[in-house]
Amino acid sequence: MRIRSHSESHIVELDDGSRWQIFPGDLDLTLNWKPETEIVVMPADDDLSSHVLVGGDAKVRVIGDGESWPVREVKSALKEG
Incomplete structure (x- = not known):
């Protein structure tokens, strides 16, 4: 898939119409993503995200647009770096 829109830094929309937070x-891993970047959506194997987006030498954790991040897990992951 390719990126349809990435106008908000934390939201990406793919050409299949799916939107991901x-x-x-x-976020810094997505800075080099361009509309022509090939993106693969894969199920995540962690407690933090439901899926990962892989593309442009980056693998980023995502959840569906409109879902909420688990606050404790996010704080813990950000502290760990």
Whole structure:
């Protein structure tokens, strides 16, 4: 898939119409993403996110747009770096 829109730093919309919230600690990994970047959506194997987006030499944790991040887990992950 390719990126349809990435106008908000924490939201990416793919050309299939799916919209994803990027994990706050992974935002910097998406800075080089361009509309032509090939993105693969894969199920996540962690407690923090439901899926990962893989593309442009980056693997970022995401949840569906409109979902909420688990606050304790996010704080813990951000503290750990």
